[in-house]
Amino acid sequence: MLLAVDVGNTNIVFALFEGTDIKTRWRIATDARRTGDEYAVWLLQLLAIEGYGKQDVSAIIIGSVVPRAIHNLTVLAQKYFGVEPMIAGLGQAEYGFHADIEQPSSLGADRALNTIAAHAKYGGDLVVIDFGTATTFDAVDFNGAYKGGIIAPGINLSLDALVGNTAKLPRIAIEKPRTDSVIGRNTEDQMLIGVFWGYVAMMEGLVSRIKAEIGRPAKTVATGGLALLFDEHTDLFDAVDSDLTLEGLAILAERARDRAT
Secondary structure (H helix, E strand, C coil): CEEEEEECCCEEEEEEEECCEEEEEEEEECCCCCCHHHHHHHHHHHHHHCCCCHHHCCEEEEEECCCCHHHHHHHHHHHHHCCCCEECCCHHHCCCCCECCCCHHHCCHHHHHHHHHHHHHHCCEEEEEEECCEEEEEEECCCCCEEEEEEEECHHHHHHHHHHCCCCCCCCCCCCCCCCCCCCCCHHHHHHHHHHHHHHHHHHHHHHHHHHHHCCCEEEEEEECCHHHHHCCCCCCCEECCCHHHHHHHHHHHHHHHHHC
16 A cells, blocks of 8 residues: 655655555654654554554655754655655656746745646646645646646635734634625624635636636636635635545556556
8 A cells, every 4th residue: 555645744644555645644744854763653653543454555755835844854764654655746746747837946845746636637728726824826727737826825824913913903713704794893803804705706717817817717626625615605626635645645656656567
């Protein structure tokens, strides 16, 4: 089985694949200082709870936007699973698509993996939105080439900045406002309207502009933690795919194995 490790700025997701199916997954807060031994104590117990052992893991692939985390995850793979991990974007696990941007080496692993998975699953011209610590918008053409995109503050970052830089505004949870009115009658409602509907308006406006530049019909694919929440309140998304980045890792690992044979 394949263990795919998606290292984000906020969380790391470990997913166990059997073929193209995710059998189970676990999430832990990202901490680049966490050692391979510490990962092992946590992960091996979770494997056992789900009825698996380290002998069930035959390959590991790591995709990371936190370079410092890669070394300790490599130690985990080598010491506790006896495998040399594939690193997304390197060696046999090169991405294999054209990055039509000024600095291809600056493209984050998560966005590259989303490009691979979205093209493989949905085809055609695409706009891929990933709700993470930052919210990214990526344009992928019908050939699978990455054409560029947008980086915006994630909605939680926006809320943190609002609350952290004002004296009296309270912390609120991200959720749909209680009514569809955009005229709030109290402080909390006004904040939620600004954050929630302001974010929806930003997404709709930016995607409209991206599609106008593409000049051809394009599907919009959303992934990340808040995709399902927003999908209930906008017609923007053609598909919501919460596992897009992990599936990109699995596709990349399969291609790497094919190259090696």
